[in-house]
Amino acid sequence: MLADVQSRRIALAQIAPRLGSLEVNLATHHDLLAKAREGGADLVVFPELGLTGYQLQDLASEVAMRLDDPRLATLAGATHGLSAVVSFVEESADHRLFIAAALIEDGEIRHVHRKLYLPTYGLFDERRFFAAGDVLRSVPSRLGIGLGIGVCEDFWHLSVPQLLALDGAQILINVSSSPGRDLAATNEVGLGTATSWRTLMRTYAQLTTSFVIFCNRVGVDESISFWGGSEVIAPNGQAIFSAPLYDEGLYMVDVPTADIRRERIALPLLRDERLELQVRELTRIVAERSGQAVDSNADFGAEPGFDLLPADGPSLPIGFGVHDKPVPRPKRQTAVTPDPKEPAKATTPPTRAGDRGA
Secondary structure, X not given: OOOOOOOEEEEEEEXXXXXXXXXXXXXXXXXXXHHHHHOOOOEEEOOOOOOOOOOOHHHHHHHOEOOOOHXXXXXXXXXXXXXXXXXXXXEOOOOOEEEEEEEEEOOEEEEEEEOOOOOOOOOOOHHHOOOOOOOOOOEOOOOOOOEXXXXXXXXXXXXXXXXXXXXXXXXXXXXXOOEOOOEOOOOHHHEHHHHHHHHHHHHHHHHHOOEEEEEEOXXXXXXXXXXXXXEEEOOOOOEXXXXXXXXXXXXXXXXXXXXXXXXXXXXXXXXXXXXXXXXXXXXXXXXXXXXXXXXXXXXXXXXXXXXXXXXXXXXXXXXXXXXXXXXXXXXXXOOOOOOOOOOOOOOOOOOOOOOOOO
């Protein structure tokens, strides 16, 4: 579904949430929603875990909210005539904890995305504290435009933005808590993390012919610094807005949604995707990796599910030479049990040379 309207105003809430202070962060969200409405915003986007802070670890269970939590309902109630994407720790009915991002609009929770990919490399340890989501869907919105939501690491896996776009999203939204790393003058704006994210967002926008909204937080959690740099990228891969690094603020951006139609007609990449080819080949790859089919790339004779054939071990232990004849092993001596029916034989003690009898 493509919108008939020519533009929408997006508000990027590049904030510094207070770690573990749910009530304080809720108040910040209410305040910014009111300001965004005054500024004529149609959609307000908050960063990953904007309601709780990022580096929660053992605090996660203390700030988690179920979807029926009255505090979420109150926050959703502040979105009459407005759409917003907010992120928090969601507790499921069976007490699993998820990093979640919800689309709330017109007083309701319209859609919830649970973070799919939880990083455990570098300074990240999310899988220790959170469960991974397993559903990916785009969602129609009151904006008249399909939205696709991902959380931070989700967009480091190229299948996520592609699937969202194929499922009907025309605006891809990534909410993030990206720490600043790799400081070097050779990187764009002197920050390697920013260079990587900007490359990804521009690539996804162009390949999916969609608008991409990237909302990153700022501030510090437990000595970890977050760099901000939120952006809006057009379907042709060009940035139409880039927020400053490290500065907190509410940034308004007018998005010309008519560009989606023009770009998708001029560059019909989504139309030309061979989905049946992807499904067929992915089915084969999954079967081969799980050992249910012969791996076409594996060594001949490799065990199912493995791609390499183990090397043959040495015929003799390492460090031992090869002999023409086998070295005989000493025979094992066994004790002889005397027969009790036979009389005991007298034994004469041995004498040394030179010994004489008495």
